[in-house]
Amino acid sequence: MDALKLLxxxxxxxxxxxERFEKAGKNARKTKEQLCQKLGDALTIHNTIEEKIFYPATKDARTEELLREAVEEHLAVKRLLADILQTDLGDAQFDAKMKVAQEQFQHHRQEEEKELFPVVRKMMERDELEQLGEEMxxxxxxxKQQAAPRDQVLGETDHPAHI
Incomplete structure (x- = not known):
């Protein structure tokens, strides 16, 4: 699959x-817990793929500033995610933390899809994007084979990823 399509x-x-977390009722504790774990895994896998493969492969003068901003956004989300993973679902601040994480994620998504991805699409040939996507x-x-990929985020909150 094309790297940009995958991301x-x-x-x-x-x-x-x-969205599913937000729509779950206040008393849907088990559902919210499962969604939070799935989200933690999904974001951790996504961030890791971007930081280890996609960002280094697409870094050049045209993308460097966007990538630097992206790893800072990842760091902010990782810190919030680590906090969320260590917070009890019954905590009065839990839903607020999830809402802030959602907003930060949406901002990051929009910047990548509207600013970074079009530049990368012009930089790379279709076969390069396909090969990159396969690696990712x-x-x-x-x-995904790990028991809980989300747990790795706890050790990644000190500084942004090196690109």
Whole structure:
């Protein structure tokens, strides 16, 4: 799959999980817990794929500033996600933290899809994007085999990823 299509698909999946969390009733504790775990895994896998493969492969003078901003956005989401994962669902601030995470994610998604992806599409040939997408899918599949990919975020909150 084309790398940009893969990332766009992952964005849509995460947005859907955020929406489902938001629509779950206040008493839907088990549903919210499951959605939070799925979202943590999805965002961790997505961020890892971008930071380890996509960003380094697409970094040049045309994208460098956008990528630097993107890793800072990832760091903000990781910090919030780590906080969420360590907060009890019954905590009065839990839903507010999820809402802020959703807003930060939406901002990041819009910047990538409207600013970064069009530049990358012009920079790279179709076969390059396909090959990059295959590498990203492979890493994503490896990460999905872990018991809880979301747990790795707890050790990634000190500084932005190096690109």
């Amino acid at each position: 766009t698909q992952q964005h849509a999946e995460a947005a859907d999980l955020f 899918e492979q890493l994503g599949n490896e990460l």
